Amino acid sequence: MSNLLDTVRPGHAPPATRLYAIGDLHGQLPLLEELHEAIRRDLEQNAPERVVAVYLGDYVDRGRDTRALIDLLASNGKALGDRVETVHLAGNHEDLMLTALDADQAGTGRGAGMMMSWLQNGGVQTLASYGVAADTSAPFTELADAIREAMADAMPAHHRAFLEQLKPYHREGGYLFVHAGIRPGVPLEQQSREDLLWIRKDFLDCRKAHPFVVVHGHTPTRLPEMLDNRLGIDTGAFATGRLTSVVLEGSERRLLMVNGRPV
DSSP states (O other), rough: HHHHHHHHTTTTOOOTTTEEOOOHHHHHHHHHHHHHHHHHHHHHHHSSSSEEEEEOOOOOOSSSHHHHHHHHHHHHHTTTTTTTEEEEOOOOOHHHHHHOOOGGTTTTTHHHHHHHHHIIIIIIHHHTTTTTOOTSOOHHHHHHHHHHHHHHOOOOOOOHHHHTTSSSEEEEEEEEEEEOOOOTTSSSGGGGGHHHHHHHHHHTTSOOOSSSEEOOSSSSSSSSSOOSEEEEEOHHHHHHOOEEEEEEETTTTEEEEEEEOOO
8 A cells, every 4th residue: 555655746636536525523423314315325326446435533522412413423433334444533522522531531630621611512412312411510629530530431432443543634646634734834743632623723824735635624614615735525524514525536526525514
C-alpha cells in the first residue's frame, strides 16, 4: 500500500476504488440510515472492485440517538454490505467524552471541569440516550463522579471499545481523511492528535496545496466546501437535518446529501 500512496496524485482515489466520506453525525441515526440507503442505491448502479466508507467522527452528543447510533456502528460493521470496508475516525466530541469519563479523573477539580465542558457541548443528550440523568444542581466534583459511575454501568463494553479504538486519520491514495484538519506545513507523521481532532482557523485559512487533499468535518457549513486543498463536509446535521457524503472515485468528486428532521 505504501507504494500506491506514493504514486497516486493528490486529489485522486486509488485505482478501482470508490470512497464514501460521511460527515459529522451527532446522534442523528435516522439521517445516517437514510444516507446508508442512498449509498446502497448508488452502489447498485455500478460498483468498482473496492469500496471504502470513512466516517469522519463526532458520532456522539447533541442528538438524542447517540446510543443507538454507536450500537449500529460498533455492532454492525456491514451496514452497507459485505463488500464495503469501513473506517471510523475519532472526532473532538469523542475525545472530550472519553476524557470526561476517564476514571482517573475521579475526585479531581480537573475532572469536574472536563465533565462540565462535555455536558455543555452536548454531553447531556448523550447521557440521556444511555438513560443517565445529570443533576446539575449538585457540586461539580460530586456530579462528575456520579456520572462516571453511572456511565460505567450504562455503556456496553463494546461501545467503549469502539470509541477507544477510533483512528485519528486515514489515508487513501491522494486523499487524507481526518476529523478537523491538519497543521499546514507539518509532516503527517508529526501531526498532533489535538490538531487532527480540534484545529480550525490555521487549517481553514490555508490556501496552499497539501501533499494530499484533506477530507474533513468538524466545522459546520451550510453547504459542503469543495476547495482545491480540502473538502469540508460537515453540514451541521444536528441543527440543519442535512447530512453529507462526498463520493470520490478516480479524480471525480460528487455529493450525496440527505435532508430530514434533526432529533
